[in-house]
Amino acid sequence: MNEILAATVVERESACLPSAAEMLPAIDRAINSLRRGGTVLREGEPWPCRECGIGEYRLLFSDETRSLALPKRSTTGQMPNVAALYGRENTTLTVKSYACAACGSLKTFWWPDEKRPDAWRPPRKKPEA
Ligand SMILES: [Zn+2]
Numbered sequence: 001m002n003e004i005l006a007a008t009v010v011e012r013e014s015a016c017l018p019s020a021a022e023m024l025p026a027i028d029r030a031i032n033s034l035r036r037g038g039t040v041l042r043e044g045e046p047w048p049c050r051e052c053g054i055g056e057y058r059l060l061f062s063d064e065t066r067s068l069a070l071p072k073r074s075t076t077g078q079m080p081n082v083a084a085l086y087g088r089e090n091t092t093l094t095v096k097s098y099a100c101a102a103c104g105s106l107k108t109f110w111w112p113d114e115k116r117p118d119a120w121r122p123p124r125k126k127p128e129a
Contacts, residue, residue, distance in 0.1 A: 041109075042121040055102025065114045068093045 008023065010016045017023050032038075039047050044063070046056035069085045069092050086092055097108045111117060 038119075040121065041119060042123065043116065044123040049100035049103060049105055051105040052100060052103035055100035055105075057098040057100050057105075057107055060097045060099050065094045065096055065111050068095045068108070 008016060039050075041047065044059075046058045049055045049057055067086050071085060071091050094111050094114050095108050096111055097106060099106050109117065109120075116122065
């Protein structure tokens with residue numbers, strides 16, 4: 001919903017979408033997200049835990065991405081050293097992990113090449129002092 005408002009409620013006409021046709025994909029996306037019970041994910045902000053309903057998911061390991069190695073099952077008997085395993089492009093994912101301190105639920109998101117996935121919102125701008 002905020003995505004739609006940001007594209008339509010603007011100070012300058014030039015910042016607005018040129019026609020309703022350009023807004024349709026954003027509306028479809030918002031409707032699908034609402035139907036599926038999606039959560040707005042924003043960098044730097046916790047979100048409520050659906051497992052316990054008590055805690056919030058918060059980023060683990062400060063604000064850095066981590067590497068997760070997923071070697072092929074067929075190669076587990078011939079494991080290379082750790083540096084070689086994490087240096088291979090076809091076995092390593094760049095991820096951010098979040099945990100709920102109340103129930104221990106973990107969520108891990110793939111951030112290819114450390115880029116924010118499309119469904120994530122950028123961090124809010126901090127008010128200037
Ligand atoms: Zn929880």
